[in-house]
Amino acid sequence: MRKLGRELGVEAMSLYNHVPNKEALLGGMVEVLIEGLEIPAATSGGWEGKVREAFRSYLKLARAHPEVFQLFATRPLGTGEALRIFEVLRGAGLELVPALQAFRALSSYTVGYALAEIRGFPLELEGGPRALELAPPLKEVDRDAQFDFGLDLIISGLRQKLDPDGAQGDPPRRSRRGPEHQ
Amino acid sequence: MRKLGRELGVEAMSLYNHVPNKEALLGGMVEVLIEGLEIPAATSGGWEGKVREAFRSYLKLARAHPEVFQLFATRPLGTGEALRIFEVLRGAGLELVPALQAFRALSSYTVGYALAEIRGFPLELEGGPRALELAPPLKEVDRDAQFDFGLDLIISGLRQKLDPDGAQGDPPRRSRRGPEHQ
DNA sequence: ACCTGAACACCGTTCAAGT
DNA sequence: ACCTGAACACCGTTCAAGT
Numbered sequence: 001m002r003k004l005g006r007e008l009g010v011e012a013m014s015l016y017n018h019v020p021n022k023e024a025l026l027g028g029m030v031e032v033l034i035e036g037l038e039i040p041a042a043t044s045g046g047w048e049g050k051v052r053e054a055f056r057s058y059l060k061l062a063r064a065h066p067e068v069f070q071l072f073a074t075r076p077l078g079t080g081e082a083l084r085i086f087e088v089l090r091g092a093g094l095e096l097v098p099a100l101q102a103f104r105a106l107s108s109y110t111v112g113y114a115l116a117e118i119r120g121f122p123l124e125l126e127g128g129p130r131a132l133e134l135a136p137p138l139k140e141v142d143r144d145a146q147f148d149f150g151l152d153l154i155i156s157g158l159r160q161k162l163d164p165d166g167a168q169g170d171p172p173r174r175s176r177r178g179p180e181h182q
Numbered sequence: 183m184r185k186l187g188r189e190l191g192v193e194a195m196s197l198y199n200h201v202p203n204k205e206a207l208l209g210g211m212v213e214v215l216i217e218g219l220e221i222p223a224a225t226s227g228g229w230e231g232k233v234r235e236a237f238r239s240y241l242k243l244a245r246a247h248p249e250v251f252q253l254f255a256t257r258p259l260g261t262g263e264a265l266r267i268f269e270v271l272r273g274a275g276l277e278l279v280p281a282l283q284a285f286r287a288l289s290s291y292t293v294g295y296a297l298a299e300i301r302g303f304p305l306e307l308e309g310g311p312r313a314l315e316l317a318p319p320l321k322e323v324d325r326d327a328q329f330d331f332g333l334d335l336i337i338s339g340l341r342q343k344l345d346p347d348g349a350q351g352d353p354p355r356r357s358r359r360g361p362e363h364q
Numbered sequence: 365a366c367c368t369g370a371a372c373a374c375c376g377t378t379c380a381a382g383t
Numbered sequence: 384a385c386c387t388g389a390a391c392a393c394c395g396t397t398c399a400a401g402t
Binding site: 002 | 374377379
Binding site: 183184194195198203204 | 393394395396397398
């Protein structure tokens with residue numbers, strides 16, 4: 001509070017005229033962060049693409065504001081914040097319960113991945129003599145690819161559950177009741 | 183430090199004879215937490231079961247010590263800590279690179295899920311008049327089922343990638359080069 | 365080798381007093 | 384309506400001095 005006051009050219013105590021306490025201030029920062037989430041308009045590729053883009057944009061936010069994101073990740077979640085992303089799943093055509101399960105799975109993964117990236121991957125997993133030989137895959141993590149790897153694992157798992165006769169990513173056969181029709 | 187000192191019947195400054203600073207103390211707590219991770223011996227069911235049990239036990243740890251786990255989740259990760267779980271993947275027969283990708287995906291998900299549980303799910307996603315009608319699926323999350331939902335999504339996605347001609351969980355056909363043979 | 369008093373440089377927050 | 388000085392009850396940490 002004292003430092004923030006200084007930054008604003010004011011004494012720390014003045015802040016209490018505008019904010020109840022420090023906790024509320026941090027909460028507000030988190031709120032602003034979440035409001036900044038850009039949910040991309042529907043692209044081609046059905047709900048999968050839409051969901052993938054939404055969570056990529058989630059990760060982008062975490063990368064842009066790692067400190068605030070860490071606050072966010074360990075703070076009780078306001079329902080409004082969750083709704084932003086939940087609506088993507090619903091809007092993509094998922095029923096209530098599957099949408100909820102999917103929402104929790106996808107946001108758990110995304111939050112966990114973002115934190116892992118922020119705090120840094122354990123790069124040098126093997127310190128032994130083979131370290132140099134193994135260096136390439138360990139040293140430089142392709143962050144986008146690593147995130148997509150897990151994200152697509154979950155998304156295609158969801159697709160199979162929701163649409164068991166859909167093809168594996170090849171040109172889709174006619175699906176009896178595709179979730180993409182709202 | 184002052185409170186801990188009091189708890190130990192000693193002045194705060196005495197702690198600095200045993201620990202460099204507060205940061206190191208918290209780091210030590212995280213270390214102890216991770217050392218407490220019980221990796222279950224191989225059960226039936228191939229690497230999938232082993233991996234599933236390992237990450238369930240990870241979640242169990244987070245539930246048992248939520249405060250320390252939150253510290254863990256936002257702290258740079260020591261390599262020793264990661265090795266504990268990484269070894270399960272390797273021991274389960276995965277090659278280096280797939281094991282790394284799988285490790286990052288699975289632990290991202292598990293850490294993210296654990297945090298979501300700790301800070302509380304946004305239960306009342308819809309506050310409108312339909313809230314009561316929708317209550318059952320929203321009000322009480324079956325936590326174990328929700329965790330397994332996402333975990334199994336990832337695990338079976340991995341299985342498909344590693345063993346494309348394996349069956350969907352039915353009695354497995356002979357696999358050409360099953361990852362279970364180290 | 366371990367503990368302590370005193371001190372330093374900080375915190376968040378309240379509140380009566382100012383304008 | 385907003386800001387401030389003074390004060391309260393805290394922090395983590397250092398260091399010379401004790402045993």
